[in-house]
Amino acid sequence: MSTDHFTLFQEALRSTDRPTKVILFADLAGSTEMKGRSGEVGWLPTIGKFLDITTEATTKHGGEVVKYLGDGTLAAFDGENAAEAICSAIHIQEELREVNSQGVVNDCLATVGIATGRVVEYKAPGGGIDYVGSVVDLAARLCSAAAPQAIWVDSATVASANMNKVSSKMGRVHDYSPDDYLSEEWRVELKGFTKPVKYREVIWHGKPFGATNALVDEISERTTAQTNHQTPPRPDVREGVVRKWDPEQGRGFISTLSDGDYYLDRRHVVGGEDLIEGRSVRFVPRPPFKDGGRPVASCAIQEGQHVRATFQRVLAHKGYGFVDIRDALGNQQSLFLYLGDDAAGHRPGDVVTVEASRNHRGISARIADELQTTGGVDDAR
Template identity: 65%
Template structure:
């Protein structure tokens, strides 16, 4: 480091007038493994397409590409453009997903981390501006901790963002409100930070994508915002009830329970795309009402007989006849279901998905693999949905 940089950084450490920036990091997930699998000839075009998508999304929302970092990129936005940075992260993920679906990219998924605050701004050797500081480190760490396809933001970004500007393709299709795009606030222990850092995930698709396997154990308790959507499935026990009313045209209804009264439900809180049927049994995760005096919410609702997509939580040993899977509604609320497993469905990895049928056993509503009569064309899918 030159003397000029030494003096700059030393003075900046105590300077309260440093510029406020929104810093975004985007990085290819599992790039090392993909390089070995695809080889350089196939890998380089994939990397090039990823960088093109990332650069277009950044500049299209008013940000600046600060630099490329091997298999990723760093961007900066002015402090009042936190919402635009969030939209950039969403667009990167949507464009990668679309490119993969159209066969342009193979196994190309990314993680995005965003943080907001005061940074040290300096001129890079190439002539452009670069940034350092704890906010830059935080954005990079959030990017590294987020799971494939996830967009993680710190609490300062959420506080700065005009969430009315944030939207996604799936969110527009399901008419999500601004608050539906954010998970509950959680804390994660990140390398280089003495205390757990508050973060929230941007729910741009059907459900949150969560953390990488390596940092699952570093996720601590939810912050003060208790009882919201996209919450820990174990924070409130799931309950069973019966569909009391369902309006298929308006897409909402009510569920009756024996001991806890009635719950409100709409299509966003149903797992899958099927309508509810009056009189059928359901299992759901209870959530508080959206406003005082309203009905509590039946989130992550599954109905007996429905086929839904579920994610294996862990390895299924070959000699076991059951395991547990997670299901999610359109807002990312999730619950775990007991799954009866046949011999031909054993030994599946955590993260694999399958279509299952919600069924009743002696433990209550659970599920079974959707491989029986009338379940044509289903089975285990070894790619995370």
């Protein structure tokens, strides 16, 4: 006898006894392009490996695979197991990173979205249990908005998760605290949801991976079109090592592991200082000056450098904030700044002298010589 879904869902809408579930949606990033580049012999094994990894990670952490959606996996965890769902997502990303590095598969990257709430549970035609509802849709939308290797979780998941249970390989090496596993809270507009959705990214490998390029472009266009003064998206940043620096010419090169060398001249160094070969640098990437040239590093700051900075945001209840720095040409980036109990004494616009220092997140800032002045970013150059 076939399932009467119309009646089933009508009754579910009237019911107050819907179960609370943590829904995880994992999708193979770039699968359409991958299929276009090679025949089935090339992409079928990759999808198979991806499905194996998502299944193993789900069951290991106490969840159940609800169904496979082509090159995606929908999994469910009991409502009190939000931390286990996050651990499952981390397991997926770590395993994929490992098999890619070993050459077992190539470019097999996933996006993961997790949402928590009441769902409609029903018996699918195949006999298994399935789930529908806005929570399922939200997990899928978060997954589709996230960049490859990112894990996005909604605010309900964060609120219900025991973050003391969350762990990753890098977190264990660098002794992450529970708070270190979550980015600050952001809002994103998602298709099918009338209001912006609050979410956080799970920091499982040192830094956030962010949003898809399409979403970033959409946000950028929307921000440009608005007439109010909302804060624009923050620029992308890179880290590298000074490979060569000529103090007489005031220029050199920064090497990165991900995308080769960047050209840099003194105008793009915050404070206009000479760089030290072999020292780590954080910078904002720019396109080459001419076709065929090397990409350019702007707003560069090297580890150990002291610069003037302006508070952009202070989260006093969390003990940290963000400061803006600029180079001589106006290129800008933000640095994380831990403040501890002193956070309540700072306000956006305050100017401080900071030292670029390294922690498990990469190059951040610490106060070197606080100045009790206020003003805009131009004062901090």
